[in-house]
Amino acid sequence: MASYKNVAIVGVGLIGGSVGLALTERGLAQKVTGIGRRMSSLERALTAGAISSATTDLAEGVAQADVIVVASPVDAIADQVCQAVAAAPHAVLVTDAGSTKGEICAAVDERLAGNAHPFVGSHPLAGDHRAGPEFSRADLFEGKTVVVTPTKATSPMALEKAGDFWQSLGAMVHVMSPQEHDEALATTSHLPHLVASAVAKCTPQEYLPLSAAGWADTTRIAAGDAELWTQIFHQNSAAMLPAIDKLLTQLTEMRSQITAGDWARLQETLLEAKRIRDALGN
Amino acid sequence: MASYKNVAIVGVGLIGGSVGLALTERGLAQKVTGIGRRMSSLERALTAGAISSATTDLAEGVAQADVIVVASPVDAIADQVCQAVAAAPHAVLVTDAGSTKGEICAAVDERLAGNAHPFVGSHPLAGDHRAGPEFSRADLFEGKTVVVTPTKATSPMALEKAGDFWQSLGAMVHVMSPQEHDEALATTSHLPHLVASAVAKCTPQEYLPLSAAGWADTTRIAAGDAELWTQIFHQNSAAMLPAIDKLLTQLTEMRSQITAGDWARLQETLLEAKRIRDALGN
Numbered sequence: 001m002a003s004y005k006n007v008a009i010v011g012v013g014l015i016g017g018s019v020g021l022a023l024t025e026r027g028l029a030q031k032v033t034g035i036g037r038r039m040s041s042l043e044r045a046l047t048a049g050a051i052s053s054a055t056t057d058l059a060e061g062v063a064q065a066d067v068i069v070v071a072s073p074v075d076a077i078a079d080q081v082c083q084a085v086a087a088a089p090h091a092v093l094v095t096d097a098g099s100t101k102g103e104i105c106a107a108v109d110e111r112l113a114g115n116a117h118p119f120v121g122s123h124p125l126a127g128d129h130r131a132g133p134e135f136s137r138a139d140l141f142e143g144k145t146v147v148v149t150p151t152k153a154t155s156p157m158a159l160e161k162a163g164d165f166w167q168s169l170g171a172m173v174h175v176m177s178p179q180e181h182d183e184a185l186a187t188t189s190h191l192p193h194l195v196a197s198a199v200a201k202c203t204p205q206e207y208l209p210l211s212a213a214g215w216a217d218t219t220r221i222a223a224g225d226a227e228l229w230t231q232i233f234h235q236n237s238a239a240m241l242p243a244i245d246k247l248l249t250q251l252t253e254m255r256s257q258i259t260a261g262d263w264a265r266l267q268e269t270l271l272e273a274k275r276i277r278d279a280l281g282n
Numbered sequence: 283m284a285s286y287k288n289v290a291i292v293g294v295g296l297i298g299g300s301v302g303l304a305l306t307e308r309g310l311a312q313k314v315t316g317i318g319r320r321m322s323s324l325e326r327a328l329t330a331g332a333i334s335s336a337t338t339d340l341a342e343g344v345a346q347a348d349v350i351v352v353a354s355p356v357d358a359i360a361d362q363v364c365q366a367v368a369a370a371p372h373a374v375l376v377t378d379a380g381s382t383k384g385e386i387c388a389a390v391d392e393r394l395a396g397n398a399h400p401f402v403g404s405h406p407l408a409g410d411h412r413a414g415p416e417f418s419r420a421d422l423f424e425g426k427t428v429v430v431t432p433t434k435a436t437s438p439m440a441l442e443k444a445g446d447f448w449q450s451l452g453a454m455v456h457v458m459s460p461q462e463h464d465e466a467l468a469t470t471s472h473l474p475h476l477v478a479s480a481v482a483k484c485t486p487q488e489y490l491p492l493s494a495a496g497w498a499d500t501t502r503i504a505a506g507d508a509e510l511w512t513q514i515f516h517q518n519s520a521a522m523l524p525a526i527d528k529l530l531t532q533l534t535e536m537r538s539q540i541t542a543g544d545w546a547r548l549q550e551t552l553l554e555a556k557r558i559r560d561a562l563g564n
Contacts, residue, residue, distance in 0.1 A: 125494040188489050188492045191481065192497050195533070196499075199474055201551060201554055205558055207469055208562050210427065211407070212427075214502075215562075217499045217502045220499045220500075221495075222555045245537075246484050247480055273483040274506070276483065277482045277502070279490060280501075282498075
């Protein structure tokens with residue numbers, strides 16, 4: 001089982017906080033340092049037991065770390081990864097928890113070009129529409145998939161350490177390229193978010209008393225942070241557009257089945273959708 | 283508090299079974315008769331305690347009933363309501379539990395024209411994507427809204443009895459016209475179902491291991507019964523089409539914000555959606 005002297009977490013929200021809690025509860029780290037922009041949110045993370053010490057100085061916070069996890073909003077990740085790599089010469093692993101991978105990995109590779117670097121991108125497929133360290137859970141990653149996305153510049157050592165790290169928190173590791181990740185997640189995560197927001201936006205507020213579990217489920221993730229999701233759509237726009245177009249085509253096709261009164265084909269469409277949904281389970 | 287000698291439930295699935303369980307658990311009915319097409323499913327309802335007797339003969343099953351609830355698939359409801367009204371001369375209330383109201387209420391009014399009739403349409407906004415009497419719950423309607431949709435032909439007595447009936451099961455009653463109901467539900471229920479199915483259908487099955495709670499929530503209702511939902515889309519197609527068009531416009535607008543790189547406007551859109559979703563709560 002992996003164990004760490006000093007794990008630094010840059011950005012201690014729900015994901016970063018849950019990494020800290022999981023490490024602590026499993027007795028995997030002697031020290032968990034939280035690094036953030038505001039002491040107020042770091043103090044909430046300390047109170048929640050997610051970190052054992054806190055600082056707003058990134059270079060100072062990572063200096064002694066053997067593992068660094070950057071769990072900030074996606075727009076901030078590449079910068080902070082490069083700062084962390086520079087400030088922590090002995091780190092065996094620098095990784096992140098961003099929902100997009102292509103732009104982040106490309107930016108890091110470009111800026112650290114020529115140097116062997118210990119960064120490999122990660123995306124834990126776990127979370128909640130609530131944000132903040134007070135919602136952290138030690139079991140957030142248990143049984144969940146973490147995608148790890150090496151590039152040509154990733155050292156084999158960092159890739160191996162990243163796998164060990166997430167597995168030590170109970171996750172299953174899935175290795176793929178940043179581009180494969182972004183293409184799949186455009187469909188499995190980013191498109192559902194856009195759609196949930198569109199359905200909510202199309203609903204007059206006075207209709208809410210006439211909604212039931214179906215509306216509530218379908219729109220739940222629209223409660224997510226608008227700024228964070230705008231960044232995700234921005235970073236992954238190249239893969240989002242074909243996914244949106246595929247959905248628009250599908251919806252237009254179902255609309256045509258309704259106007260044509262082709263109920264047999266509409267039922268077949270719903271049945272195919274049900275087969276895919278049933279394959280996932282609850 | 284209302285109490286009934288003999289409540290007949292035509293179609294004992296999740297909704298019909300939950301009506302029976304709720305009546306029994308609250309001690310509101312001396313007898314609950316289940317009526318269905320197949321004895322096998324009626325036997326499951328008897329085992330679940332949802333009904334106290336069972337028959338496949340509608341006329342026989344409703345003959346002694348003071349209240350009749352038709353909880354069949356929407357395409358079957360108008361017919362069965364008319365049969366029940368004819369066979370139960372002393373019934374004070376005949377109602378249903380269908381997800382659409384316009385076509386059902388119009389068909390019943392037309393066929394019973396000239397006779398004072400005890401039918402008023404109902405739609406309990408409660409349910410589950412699982413079907414069958416074994417999933418019945420005595421508390422299914424507690425705190426939930428039931429829409430009751432009188433027409434000009436509805437007797438004031440039947441409207442009052444329908445309100446009493448659903449309230450006695452713990453529900454809140456919301457009275458509106460069948461057309462108002464169908465227009466609102468097109469947005470709050472039928473559109474989310476279509477969208478959930480479209481997102482599921484657009485997802486290659488090999489991507490499922492790369493999905494998380496967002497995809498699972500957004501597509502959950504796509505697991506519903508394809509035949510029942512085709513009937514609902516069919517019956518409510520007039521109200522569905524403008525709702526679909528509004529969503530297509532919204533999605534196309536968000537797509538344009540992405541291609542134009544207008545992240546400020548996209549964020550504002552997500553924020554407006556979040557405000558609507560937050561107004562509902564979990």
